[in-house]
Amino acid sequence: MATYKSLSTQQLKELQGQLIDQYKAFQSRNLKLDMSRGKPGADQLNLTMGMLDVVNSSSDMKTIDGFDTRNYGVLDGIAEAKQLFAKLYGVSTDEILVGGASSLTMMYDSVVRALLHGVRGGKKPWGQCGKIKFLCPVPGYDRHFAICENLGIEMVMVDMTPDGPDMDTVERLVSQDSSIKGIWCVPKYSNPQGITYSDETVRRFAALSPAAEDFRIFWDNAYCIHDLYEDDQDHLLDLLGELKKNGKEDMAYIFASTSKITFPGAGVAVMMASKANLDFIRKDLSIQTIGPDKINQLRHVRYFQTPEKVLEHMKRQASFIRPKFQAVLEKLDGELGALEIARWTHPKGGYFIALDTMEGCAKRVVSLCKEAGVTLTSAGATHPYGKDPHDATIRIAPTYPPIEELKLAMELFCICVKLASVEKILETR
């Protein structure tokens, strides 16, 4: 099949007519499909229903060290939850804090705490340092950017590469500009490209020498055990371990949660960092709360028991997600592969696929889809302030719709990408 750019204007106009007909046929079907957020599908949620039965009115509600989970207390997580998640994530039990249901809340709180009270080793709170900035690898996770925007932190974009953020730029900016206090990272199966940082990238992070002595890497490891394939997985180097080798273990805050392991909104979130960082944070935490939902922590530990069983559970989760990713990729490869109008990633895990249209087409594609009943994540959401300078990146979230709906939505999506591309090429002729 010829590439679109090689077609004559006449051929493109004919193609446009055919695509409009196909598009109208979709519009008349009155679809109402939502592919906007990376939510687990109902079948994935059903997989964990047994967890709701492991703690009931006849359960022993005490922790292994004798605390009654029904009552106040235990600020930073019950002992068995610390043990389970520390093993799962490869840290020691004094490098983990087990909290409430959302890691995003922990990230927000961590930024607010730093603004109000500073971080360990800092001379003053971030909020008293004048204008401060965060590096934001793009494309990235919209809610990270929303935290910065909400709290008045300026965002500086850094391009993603297939190995992670462009580290030459990260090193240069971080070492020169003391107003840069942090960087957002989703180091494994990144949101939205599904990229895993290479070993070299992680080592370069661990060797950063920031101009700001109170700089922190926000290492949001949301998808660390979310592999799609048993025999073809990405492996992420242990950042905390690498930092320790360089005596820089205070430089990172690491986050994860069971949102996409058990129930989003009713899972368990953890923060991992050096013991010294956590000691510093616990002081503020003890003012903020008397303790997290320990019953939910108990439920998670009693259900899973061991890290190995969590990983088994993730294999079952993957069996629902994998066919959906494959359906999306088959459609994209089959429909758009030869046309040179878009590029997309082929992640081995996580929750997203990122597609780049031709420059200036993403908004048009999203609005065409919307007008035909398929809601996608807004174009621009993958960039700070909702502004993608190339208007190119679209985040595809395959997990939520049932697979038949997903296939239908992708059919429409490909028509919309084609239509927007033809319009754009004609515009420039």
Ligand SMILES: Cc1ncc(COP(=O)(O)O)c(C=O)c1O
């Ligand atoms: C990279 C990333 N971090 C965090 C979250 C949200 O995590 P939680 O449910 O633990 O707040 C998401 C949800 O999509 C995500 O993609």
